[in-house]
Amino acid sequence: MKSTGLESEPTLAGSDMVPASLTEVMRHPDAFAQVGADAVAAPPLPARGTPSLQGEHGALARAAKRTFDLVAALLLIVLLAPLWLAMALLIKADSPGAILFRQRRIGRDGQTFGMLKFRTMVDGADARKPALLHLNDAAEGLFKIHADPRVTKIGRWLRATCLDELPQLLHVVTGKMSLVGPRPLVPDEDAQIRGLHRERLNMRPGMTGAWQVAGASAIPIHGMILLDRYYIEQWSFWLDLKLLARTAVIVIGRRGI
Numbered sequence: 001m002k003s004t005g006l007e008s009e010p011t012l013a014g015s016d017m018v019p020a021s022l023t024e025v026m027r028h029p030d031a032f033a034q035v036g037a038d039a040v041a042a043p044p045l046p047a048r049g050t051p052s053l054q055g056e057h058g059a060l061a062r063a064a065k066r067t068f069d070l071v072a073a074l075l076l077i078v079l080l081a082p083l084w085l086a087m088a089l090l091i092k093a094d095s096p097g098a099i100l101f102r103q104r105r106i107g108r109d110g111q112t113f114g115m116l117k118f119r120t121m122v123d124g125a126d127a128r129k130p131a132l133l134h135l136n137d138a139a140e141g142l143f144k145i146h147a148d149p150r151v152t153k154i155g156r157w158l159r160a161t162c163l164d165e166l167p168q169l170l171h172v173v174t175g176k177m178s179l180v181g182p183r184p185l186v187p188d189e190d191a192q193i194r195g196l197h198r199e200r201l202n203m204r205p206g207m208t209g210a211w212q213v214a215g216a217s218a219i220p221i222h223g224m225i226l227l228d229r230y231y232i233e234q235w236s237f238w239l240d241l242k243l244l245a246r247t248a249v250i251v252i253g254r255r256g257i
Helices: 029-034 058-079 081-094 125-135 153-161 168-174 195-202 210-214 221-233 237-252
Strands: 100-106 112-118 178-180 206-208
Touching: 058 081, 058 168, 058 178, 058 237, 081 112, 081 153, 112 168, 168 206, 178 237, 195 221, 206 237, 210 221, 210 237
Parallel strands: 178 206
Antiparallel strands: 100 112
C-alpha cells in the first residue's frame, strides 16, 4: 500500500487510485494482477455507509442474505432441472467416470466440505496434478492450467459457460455456500492466508464474488484477499445483486469465471 495522506485510505500497490468502493475497484481489474503481499498489510478498510453483516443490524442482514440465497437457489434448481439431466447424459457419453466431481474446500469458520461440480476432467485427474505443476499459468498462489490436458471435450464447454458450477446450488440450499461471497479455497491455497485475513472465513463462501468477476485466476491470491476485504467490509444486498449481474454477463459471453 502507498500512503496518500488520507486516514485509513489505502491504495493499490503501484497505483495512484484511491478506491472508494468495490464497484469502483472492479473497474480497474488490471491493478490487481500486480498486487503483492505488502498490499494486504494495511488495517481493515473503513465502512462506506452500507449495511454490515456484523453489529446491531447484522442478524437482520444475514437473515435477508440467507433468505435470498435459499429462494433463488431452489428456483434455479427447479427451472434448470432439464439442463442438469442433459449435462449428466453428455458427461457420461463423453468419458468414463462419475457425473459429479467432489473437491475438498475450506468453508465458513474454517470448516471443510466437499464442493460439487459437474465433472469436466478425465477420471483420476487430481492424481495427475503434481506432474502438471510446471504448466500452471494462474497468478501467484493459485493453480490453473488454461489449456489443461485433463479437461474433456464436454468439460471445455461446461467450463466456458460456467455450467459446471451449477451443482453448488445444492450447497447454497444446505447453507454451506452463498450465491455471492469469498471464493472457497482448496486447503493448500487456504494455508497461505494467515492472521486477520482469515476473517474472510466469517462469511459463507460464494458461487461467485468480487474475485471471479474482476479477473479470477489472473489475480494473485494477495489480490483476492484484498477484494474479499472490500466485499466483506462494504457488503450490501445491492452489491450482491450487482455482482450477480456481472457474473451473468460473463457467463452469457462464455468467458468463464
